[in-house]
Amino acid sequence: MxxxxxxxxxxxxxxxxxxxxxxxxxxxxxxxxxxxxxxxxxxxxxxxxxxxxxxxxxxxxxxxxxxxxxxxxxxxxxxxxxxxxxxxxxxxxxxxxxxxxxxxxxxxxxxxxxxxxxxxxxxxxxxxxxxAALEALREALLRAFLLLFPLGLALVYLTARLAARPLEAVAREITRRSPDRLDPVPHRLPKDEFGRMVEAVNALLQALKEAKERERAFLAEASHELRTPLTVLLGHLDRLARNPMDLEALRTARATAERMRRLVEDLLALARGEVERNLNLHIVDLGEVAREAALEYGVAAEAESAEVLGDPDRLLQLLRNLVANAVRAAGKEGVRVRVRREADHALLEVEDSGPGIPEDLLPRLFQRFARGPGGGTGLGLAIAHAIAKAHGGEIAVESRPGRTVFRVRLPLLEEEA
Missing domain, CATH: 3.30.450 (Beta-Lactamase)
Incomplete structure (x- = not known):
């Protein structure tokens, strides 16, 4: 070609x-x-x-x-x-x-x-x-044509060469690169179609670079999260090997294994995108889901009936993640779950009286492995955020020492609006 x-x-x-x-x-x-x-x-x-x-x-x-x-x-x-x-x-x-x-x-x-x-x-x-005049004119035009055509071709060749040179430089630069080199491609193209194309490629390379960096960070964090409980689990198993009747070591090992299981499930859910996909939609009473989660963790609940269209299992998972996070921060007595209708949305609130969330953590609180004072895997809030977004809603947090409130807004069914 x-x-x-x-x-x-x-x-x-x-x-x-x-x-x-x-x-x-x-x-x-x-x-x-x-x-x-x-x-x-x-x-x-x-x-x-x-x-x-x-x-x-x-x-x-x-x-x-x-x-x-x-x-x-x-x-x-x-x-x-x-x-x-x-x-x-x-x-x-x-x-x-x-x-x-x-x-x-x-x-x-x-x-x-x-x-x-x-x-x-x-x-x-x-x-x-x-x-005769026409013949003389044709001869003059022919001589001019024979002179101008090659000169024009030379000018066209130089113009084409100058126009294609920046594109060829960009093509050579991209060809020489390895898959791991994702920094922007330098170019001197004007702000025309080709310049915008290279800028779009650079934006894509930047997005791929950031995604790869997030992937590396995710793998590093996941490895760290798995290595720590494994080390604890191996220590308790060594204790059990020396003393099979050490019930405390057995309980701690079981709790550690359960924490690892939840961590692996959360990692798989985020990696596969299961939170955003394959929602099993039903008419769900968000107040009933909130009461179930509150009863499971033994916290107080004030929940009105508010019907939304959603996946009951995912919404219960959202509640569990928020409540578990609050219980770790303030204990059962310091946590309260509320559900009420607000205009055309159902408003879910999980409030705790814990020490609050540091201000520098708030902007990245819903990112993977962002941990608050209560500890945890750092994945629960990321999953809660993904579930709320998959249901067409939003999640926000307000925090100060002694009071932290997570608010989730989900669209009510039309008959409830």
């Missing part, structure tokens, strides 16, 4: 050829028409003057412009006087004569006819001067 530079050169060369060919044709046609109009005007003017002189009997005044020949015909078309026998017109052409001069074009000459009471006057002129 031809390169971009070659295609650009061929396109410009074709345009240059069409331009020169069109100029050649239009110039010849324009000059041809101008010369013919001038000859027609000359013949018509001489025909009028000759007709006036002939009707007045002033035969000596039948003078014409140079190169014009005068012929006399009877009314029936019979020649009376022909100054150029080869310019004789057939009778059917003479019948077109009238008081106003009419110009006819014959092969090799042009004729102007005018009728008078005494007969028909015909003035003729050869067209060879016009043809």
């Amino acid at each position: 031809l390169s971009f530079r070659a295609r650009l050169f061929l396109a410009f060369a074709l345009l240059w050829l069409l331009f020169l060919g069109g100029a050649w044709y239009l110039a010849g046609r324009s000059v041809d028409q101008a010369l013919k109009r001038r000859l027609e005007a000359t013949l018509a003017q001489d025909a009028l003057r000759a007709a006036e002189a002939y009707q007045k009997g002033q035969a000596g005044a039948l003078l014409t412009t140079g190169g014009v020949y005068l012929h006399l015909y009877a009314q029936d078309g019979t020649p009376i006087a022909l100054t150029r026998p080869d310019h004789r017109l057939p009778p059917e052409r003479l019948r077109r004569a009238g008081p106003t001069p009419e110009v006819l074009w014959e092969e090799g000459f042009a004729a102007a006819l005018v009728a008078t009471p005494l007969g028909l006057l015909v003035l003729t002129a050869e067209t060879s001067p016009i043809e």
Whole structure:
């Protein structure tokens, strides 16, 4: 396949050829028409003057412009006087004569006819001067074409080369790169279509770079999160190996294994995107879900009935994550769950009286592995955020020492609005 530079050169060369060919044709046609109009005007003017002189009997005044020949015909078309026998017109052409001069074009000459009471006057002129002028013009245009066409091709080649050089530099830069090199591609393109294209590629590379960095950080955090409980679990198993009746070590090992199981489930849910996909939608009473979660963790609940369209399991998971986070921060006695209707939304609040969340943590609180004072895996809030977003809702937090409130807004069903 031809390169971009070659295609650009061929396109410009074709345009240059069409331009020169069109100029050649239009110039010849324009000059041809101008010369013919001038000859027609000359013949018509001489025909009028000759007709006036002939009707007045002033035969000596039948003078014409140079190169014009005068012929006399009877009314029936019979020649009376022909100054150029080869310019004789057939009778059917003479019948077109009238008081106003009419110009006819014959092969090799042009004729102007005018009728008078005494007969028909015909003035003729050869067209060879016009043809000679046109031939000279064509030769001059051809010489100009032969001179300008190669010069134009050279200019087109340089233009195509200069236009393609920045793109070729960008292409070489991208070709030389390894899959791990995702920094922006340097370029000197203007802000045109190609420049915007490279900027879009750079934006994509930046997004891929950030995604890869997040992936590395995620894997590092996940490895750390799994290594810590594994170390604890192995320690307790060593204790059990030395003393199989150590019930405290057994309980701690079981709790550690349960924490690892939840961590792995959360990691799989985030990695597979299961939080956002495959929602099993039903009509769900958010107040009932809140009461179930509150009962499970033994915290206080004030929950109105508020029906939403959602996945009951995912919404219960959202409640569990928020309540578990609050219980770790403030204990069961310091946590309260509320659900109420607010305009066309259901408002879910989980409030605790814990120490609060540091201000520097709030902007990234819903990111993976962002831990608050209560500890945890750092995934629960990220999953809660994803579940709320998947249900068309939003989640926000307000925190100060002694009071932290997580608020989730979900669209109510239309009949509840």
